[in-house]
Every structure is written in structure tokens, then in C-alpha cells.
Amino acid sequence: MSALLHPSRWTLRTKLVAWVLLLFLAVSLAVGGLTVVELNRVLLRQTDGQLLASATGMQAQRGGPGNAAARGFGGGGLGAGGDYLRVDLTGPSTVLYDQFEGSPSPMAYAIEGGRGHVLSASIVEQINTAGIGRTPRSVDLGGSLGEYRLIALQPAYATSPTGQPQQENLATGAFSALPSTTPVVTVIGVPLGTNNKTIQQTAIAIALLSGAGVVLVGTLAAYIIRRNLEPLRRVAATATRVSKLPLSAGEVEMTERVQPRDTDEGTEVGQVGAALNGMLDHIDKALTARQASEMQVRQFVADASHELRTPLASIRGYAELSRREREPIPEGVVHSLGRIESEAIRITALVEDLLLLARLDSGRPLERxxxxxxxxxxxxxxxxxxxxxxxxxxxxxxxxxxxxxxxxxxxxxxxxxxxxxxxxxxxxxxxxxxxxxxxxxxxxxxxxxxxxxxxxxxxxxxxxxxxxxxxxxxxxxxxxxxxxxxxxxxxxxxxxxxxxxxxxxxxxxxxxxxxxxxxxxxxxxxxxxxxxxxxxxxxxxxxxxxxx
Missing domain, CATH: 3.30.565.10 (Histidine kinase-like ATPase, C-terminal domain)
Incomplete structure (x- = not known):
């Protein structure tokens, strides 16, 4: 687990697969992000086209603003499923209030799923302060309404075919007559919920496809990279086997070589394999030369040790015989002969040790x-x-x-x-x-x-x-x-x-x-x-x- 946290310790295959996945993921995110952004732009352009067309139509139907405009817009069927919003503003939190089909109706309502409901004073105030102009703008109205795309028509004077128009302050609930010289600003809009849902579904689809792509690309990349790195693995296996050979001493049989199929110098791996084979050839020659030199030295030590045993035995014998002479021997000579004998014994022990080592080096079998x-x-x-x-x-x-x-x-x-x-x-x-x-x-x-x-x-x-x-x-x-x-x-x-x-x-x-x-x-x-x-x-x- 600790190796996974240190990329420097990853194998080459793992690094290559990881980089391929990272690049694919980066490209997928970039393409997916641009796709979502472009889809949002296209959908907004279509929505803005609908709003501008409806605003132009309503502006043409107006002899003056008022309930006629409301009726014309009410039948316009903007938005998906005919959902839309309209607010006729006569002032801050104040909307146009008129008779419609025999009932008093405030001109601040929204149609959702074929059913209308009056907008609250807070929503009207939010629309009033949002700075809506003749360029479409997105506003999040919160609650069940969500985000709307809004546009304002050119202001017009209030008129009503049913009598004197009125206005209502939604914050206080107070009604008042609306002078005919009062400009009315009409704001219309369509919900962006369908657009947002489409964008969300598209983003989810892109994410799922990218995830599936990462799995597929990772599997294929691992397989392809493993196949392409197989020659390198074989070269490494050869080097590993060579590294385990006992090369420090003795006769070494260096038979390990990189296979001919992995020594094509037209490829990078082939260059490594050919270089490794060349190095193994040089090492084999050097080890053979070293072994021959060692055998010569061992043979010389064995021969020299064997040949030295006889003269050393003679020196010891003559020294001992000299000390046993019946004629008086000076004390100094006796001492010298004793030293000669002791040193001969010591050299004999050294020769015996060297001879034993030479015999063991030559592989001479021991008793069992x-x-x-x-x-x-x-x-x-x-x-x-x-x-x-x-x-x-x-x-x-x-x-x-x-x-x-x-x-x-x-x-x-x-x-x-x-x-x-x-x-x-x-x-x-x-x-x-x-x-x-x-x-x-x-x-x-x-x-x-x-x-x-x-x-x-x-x-x-x-x-x-x-x-x-x-x-x-x-x-x-x-x-x-x-x-x-x-x-x-x-x-x-x-x-x-x-x-x-x-x-x-x-x-x-x-x-x-x-x-x-x-x-x-x-x-x-x-x-x-x-x-x-x-x-x-x-x-x-x-x-x-x-x-x-």
C-alpha cells in the first residue's frame, strides 16, 4: 500500500497506464465540460429567441398596455408545456390589478403545468430589483419556481376595457386607482427547469460514459503496454538470473543470454538486449581468464607446497642429527640448530596449510x-x-x-x-x-x-x-x-x-x-x-x- 503512495517507486508499466488514464480523463473532462457549456448556450439561445419573439408580438398587439396585453400573452404558450411568468409592474412591489373574466386579477402570476398562481410580494420585489431589461436575463426565483429567463417590454400607459385600472401593493395589500399616465413595465419569462434538467442529464451521461471509458481504456492500455513491455521484462529476467549466479569465486559457467528476438537494435529494448549480451560476453571472457589464472596460482601453490615438503624435512632432519653429534658442539651452534629446526617446523605447518587449501580448492573429495x-x-x-x-x-x-x-x-x-x-x-x-x-x-x-x-x-x-x-x-x-x-x-x-x-x-x-x-x-x-x-x-x- 505504501508503494502506491510513492509514484517514483511504481513500475514502468504502472506509470504508463496511469499517464494514459490521466490523459484520457483530462480529455474527457475537457470535452464533456465544453459540451455542457455549448449545450447550455444553445438552449439559452433558443429560449431567448422565444422570449424575444413573444415580446415583439406583445408589443405589436398593444394599442396601450393593460389587460389586452395580458390576454394576448396568456394565450402565447411560451416555454415547455406552456409554462411562463408575467408581471406588470407599476412601482416597487406594486402591480397592475384588473378585472379578468369577471374576477379581479393581479397581473403578477405564473402558469405551471396549466395552472396559474399569484406571485408573492417577495418574488415581485426580487423581479423589480433584478434590473430586467430588453436583454434576456436569468434569475433564480427560489422555491417551486426555480430559475427563469426574464425580459422586460417597453413601458406603456395603463388602459383597461373594463373600466379604471387599479394597482395593488402586494407588500401592504392596499388598492388604489391607477392614473392613465402611469407607465407600466411588463416582465415576461419562461422557466429554465427543462433546460437545466437537460444539461444535468447530459452531464451525468458524459460522466458515466467517461467512467466507462476510463475502465475500458485502462484495461486496453494495461494489456497493450504489457504486451509491448514483454521484451523488456524478458531482458530484465535474464539480468536477474545473471545477478544470482555465484560469480565471486570458482569456475563460472556463464550461459545466460538475451534471446535473439529481443536483440533487434532497431528498437530501444533490442538495443538494451544487445548491449547486455555484449556485456555478458565480456564478463564471460573475464571470468574464464580469472579462473584460468586462479587455477594456475593454485596449481603453483600445490606444486610448490608439495616440492617444499622434502627439503623442509631434510632441513629438520639434518638439524636434529647435528644436535645429536657425539662431538662437543658449541652452545651457540646448538641454539642456532634449534632455531633452524623450529622454523622449519613452522614453515612445514604453513606449507601443509597451503597444500590443504589447494586440495580443497581443486575439489578433491573428502572421506565420508x-x-x-x-x-x-x-x-x-x-x-x-x-x-x-x-x-x-x-x-x-x-x-x-x-x-x-x-x-x-x-x-x-x-x-x-x-x-x-x-x-x-x-x-x-x-x-x-x-x-x-x-x-x-x-x-x-x-x-x-x-x-x-x-x-x-x-x-x-x-x-x-x-x-x-x-x-x-x-x-x-x-x-x-x-x-x-x-x-x-x-x-x-x-x-x-x-x-x-x-x-x-x-x-x-x-x-x-x-x-x-x-x-x-x-x-x-x-x-x-x-x-x-x-x-x-x-x-x-x-x-x-x-x-x-
């Missing part, structure tokens, strides 16, 4: 055997305790034994690397807790420490190769920056997932491994790293803490 992870965790934590007695090592294990399918040596190396990472980069006295529990169709390993934490800017890159956080965490030993890279590579090779959350005083590495290697990779639940206390999630997973 049942691994009893509970005893594996106990053994690795015991080894970590032996290597780092200045830390506190806790275990949090379930009552039942847990088992996954995988490569035991590689899983052990993952745990060793995580515990070694916690030992190297946290100060003395840090509590490191390792826990294991069942999580869905797999097992969740958690390694938590209460050390200083990982800098936020380093967390997104923590599993990249040669990433080291020595600037933020206390460094007590040398680090190659490959430990966590190996963790990520081994877990990924087991179709598992790894995640880290860190803040000062609470750093958690969470690893999830599936029970069976045929299982698809799954995401660690959002609350997997939200553990505290005994980390118990139910009777079947209850555990107690064990300090090692």
Missing part, C-alpha cells in the same frame, strides 16, 4: 565416514588445554553421543584451528567454552570466548586468507592468517555453514555440519549463536559445564 563428534570435541579441547594452561577451557556437551558423516581428520583440524585462534588472540584468563548440540538435520558446534572481541570492520573478512586481527586482539604467537580460511574451506566442503558474531566480551564461532553429506547446505538458525548458561534446549540436549 561416521565421526563421533562428542569424543572428538573432548580430545581437541584437552589438547588446547595442554597448549594453553593460562586459559580456562570449558565443555558443554549433550547427554547423548552425536555423530556426523565426514572426514574426521579435517573436522578435528577445524576444531583445533578455532581453539588455537581463541588461545592466540585472547589474553590470559580468558574463558573458552566449546559446546555441541543437535540442530535440525545436523550438529551445531559453538566456540565462545569472553575476550576483547573482533573489530567490526574485520568480521566480514575474517574467513579470507591471510586475514589477521593482531592489531585488535592480543597477539601471543605467530599467525599465518590461514587458520580460519581452512575452517571455512573444510566446512564448505562438508556442505555445512560457518558464522561468527563478536562484541567485546563475547565472541562466538558457530559451525553447522549435516548428518549426511547428501544433505543440502542449510543456513544456521538466527539464534544459533545466542547461547548462554548450559545451552540447554530440551531434555534430550541437556548438558552441564565441564572445566578442563
Amino acid at each position: 565416514k561416521p565421526v563421533e563428534v562428542t569424543s572428538l570435541v573432548i580430545e581437541t579441547v584437552s589438547d588446547a588445554h595442554a597448549a594453553g594452561r593460562d586459559h580456562s577451557w570449558d565443555l558443554d556437551l549433550p547427554d547423548e553421543a552425536l555423530e556426523v558423516e565426514g572426514d574426521e581428520a579435517r573436522i578435528r583440524q577445524v576444531l583445533i584451528n578455532l581453539l588455537a585462534n581463541a588461545r592466540r588472540h585472547t589474553p590470559e584468563g580468558t574463558v573458552v567454552t566449546t559446546s555441541v548440540r543437535r540442530e535440525g538435520a545436523g550438529v551445531l558446534f559453538l566456540v565462545r570466548d569472553n575476550g576483547p572481541g573482533i573489530p567490526p570492520e574485520l568480521v566480514p573478512h575474517i574467513f579470507e586468507r591471510f586475514t589477521r586481527g593482531d592489531s585488535a586482539r592480543t597477539r601471543t604467537e605467530g599467525s599465518t592468517g590461514l587458520g580460519l580460511s581452512i575452517v571455512h574451506a573444510v566446512v564448505t566442503a562438508h556442505h555445512g555453514t560457518v558464522r561468527v558474531t563478536s562484541q567485546p566480551g563475547d565472541t562466538v564461532f558457530a559451525i553447522w555440519l549435516p548428518d549426511r553429506q547428501l544433505a543440502e547446505s542449510a543456513e544456521i538458525p538466527e539464534n544459533a549463536a545466542d547461547v548462554s548458561g548450559a545451552h540447554s534446549t530440551g531434555p534430550d540436549q541437556s548438558a552441564g559445564k565441564v572445566s578442563v
Whole structure:
């Protein structure tokens, strides 16, 4: 609903349909309004023609104004259904009063539906003050009369074939004789109710037709625009599929292309499609070149690591043999030989790590055997305790034994690397807790420490190769920056997932491994790293803490 209130967020199709409807509605309103205005003008012209013709006829019949004029007008039949109005004014609120068919009749009356009635003093006063002249004018008389079109005849002197004419003041009801020299102004008019009704019906008809037109035009516009934008939608679908391809690493098979029917450069959409295909071709070539370069580097690392193992083993062997010589060896030489041996051991470990990463990158399959992870965790934590007695090592294990399918040596190396990472980069006295529990169709390993934490800017890159956080965490030993890279590579090779959350005083590495290697990779639940206390999630997973 919020998107509807922000036109900038509408789709192109919605914008086009909306603009078409707005233009159609604007044209419909303009045409309808002009039609109603023109119809009103034509009807008024016809009404004015009737009034002017009647006024001319009455003026010709007058030898002088009076009842004769009233009789002539009374039979004129002006207006629809013969409805009309007449007022003979002799002064403000004063009308001509005469005998008609033996009865006194005021010359201020209206005929509606064949029946006449005398106009009230307020209506007479309204007509008298409306400034009616010899040009027709519309006046709203209110009440049942409504709007009338009125015109005034030229003034004439009052005469009467039945005797002395009289006048009546409708405001007071007083009668008085009318001198023959008194000018009388006759106002005649016809009702505009029929005209107004015709205009109203026409306006309603135009509104209904415009509404139906909006629906029809909207439906047709949506269909036509959707059909014409279908090529653009197909191009966008191709771009969307390409955007979801894993292009960051590994061999990428870029087969997505815009269909030939959408690459006609004679159209705008075709130009976009052709440009997208050209860009995909360049990207495909670049990815192929990158993959070839990566494979060369990996092959070089693997070959170099393999070749370095033999001379490193020789260096270690010769250094050890030299230190075992029976002849006295100077203390300085013994120290140097010891340093050579230790450095050879350290370089050998680095070479082994590089060789392992190269093998994992090449997709070499791992062993698939049942691994009893509970005893594996106990053994690795015991080894970590032996290597780092200045830390506190806790275990949090379930009552039942847990088992996954995988490569035991590689899983052990993952745990060793995580515990070694916690030992190297946290100060003395840090509590490191390792826990294991069942999580869905797999097992969740958690390694938590209460050390200083990982800098936020380093967390997104923590599993990249040669990433080291020595600037933020206390460094007590040398680090190659490959430990966590190996963790990520081994877990990924087991179709598992790894995640880290860190803040000062609470750093958690969470690893999830599936029970069976045929299982698809799954995401660690959002609350997997939200553990505290005994980390118990139910009777079947209850555990107690064990300090090692």
C-alpha cells in the first residue's frame, strides 16, 4: 500500500497506464465540460429567441398596455408545456390589478403545468430589483419556481376595457386607482427547469460514459503496454538470473543470454538486449581468464607446497642429527640448530596449510565416514588445554553421543584451528567454552570466548586468507592468517555453514555440519549463536559445564 503512495517507486508499466488514464480523463473532462457549456448556450439561445419573439408580438398587439396585453400573452404558450411568468409592474412591489373574466386579477402570476398562481410580494420585489431589461436575463426565483429567463417590454400607459385600472401593493395589500399616465413595465419569462434538467442529464451521461471509458481504456492500455513491455521484462529476467549466479569465486559457467528476438537494435529494448549480451560476453571472457589464472596460482601453490615438503624435512632432519653429534658442539651452534629446526617446523605447518587449501580448492573429495563428534570435541579441547594452561577451557556437551558423516581428520583440524585462534588472540584468563548440540538435520558446534572481541570492520573478512586481527586482539604467537580460511574451506566442503558474531566480551564461532553429506547446505538458525548458561534446549540436549 505504501508503494502506491510513492509514484517514483511504481513500475514502468504502472506509470504508463496511469499517464494514459490521466490523459484520457483530462480529455474527457475537457470535452464533456465544453459540451455542457455549448449545450447550455444553445438552449439559452433558443429560449431567448422565444422570449424575444413573444415580446415583439406583445408589443405589436398593444394599442396601450393593460389587460389586452395580458390576454394576448396568456394565450402565447411560451416555454415547455406552456409554462411562463408575467408581471406588470407599476412601482416597487406594486402591480397592475384588473378585472379578468369577471374576477379581479393581479397581473403578477405564473402558469405551471396549466395552472396559474399569484406571485408573492417577495418574488415581485426580487423581479423589480433584478434590473430586467430588453436583454434576456436569468434569475433564480427560489422555491417551486426555480430559475427563469426574464425580459422586460417597453413601458406603456395603463388602459383597461373594463373600466379604471387599479394597482395593488402586494407588500401592504392596499388598492388604489391607477392614473392613465402611469407607465407600466411588463416582465415576461419562461422557466429554465427543462433546460437545466437537460444539461444535468447530459452531464451525468458524459460522466458515466467517461467512467466507462476510463475502465475500458485502462484495461486496453494495461494489456497493450504489457504486451509491448514483454521484451523488456524478458531482458530484465535474464539480468536477474545473471545477478544470482555465484560469480565471486570458482569456475563460472556463464550461459545466460538475451534471446535473439529481443536483440533487434532497431528498437530501444533490442538495443538494451544487445548491449547486455555484449556485456555478458565480456564478463564471460573475464571470468574464464580469472579462473584460468586462479587455477594456475593454485596449481603453483600445490606444486610448490608439495616440492617444499622434502627439503623442509631434510632441513629438520639434518638439524636434529647435528644436535645429536657425539662431538662437543658449541652452545651457540646448538641454539642456532634449534632455531633452524623450529622454523622449519613452522614453515612445514604453513606449507601443509597451503597444500590443504589447494586440495580443497581443486575439489578433491573428502572421506565420508561416521565421526563421533562428542569424543572428538573432548580430545581437541584437552589438547588446547595442554597448549594453553593460562586459559580456562570449558565443555558443554549433550547427554547423548552425536555423530556426523565426514572426514574426521579435517573436522578435528577445524576444531583445533578455532581453539588455537581463541588461545592466540585472547589474553590470559580468558574463558573458552566449546559446546555441541543437535540442530535440525545436523550438529551445531559453538566456540565462545569472553575476550576483547573482533573489530567490526574485520568480521566480514575474517574467513579470507591471510586475514589477521593482531592489531585488535592480543597477539601471543605467530599467525599465518590461514587458520580460519581452512575452517571455512573444510566446512564448505562438508556442505555445512560457518558464522561468527563478536562484541567485546563475547565472541562466538558457530559451525553447522549435516548428518549426511547428501544433505543440502542449510543456513544456521538466527539464534544459533545466542547461547548462554548450559545451552540447554530440551531434555534430550541437556548438558552441564565441564572445566578442563
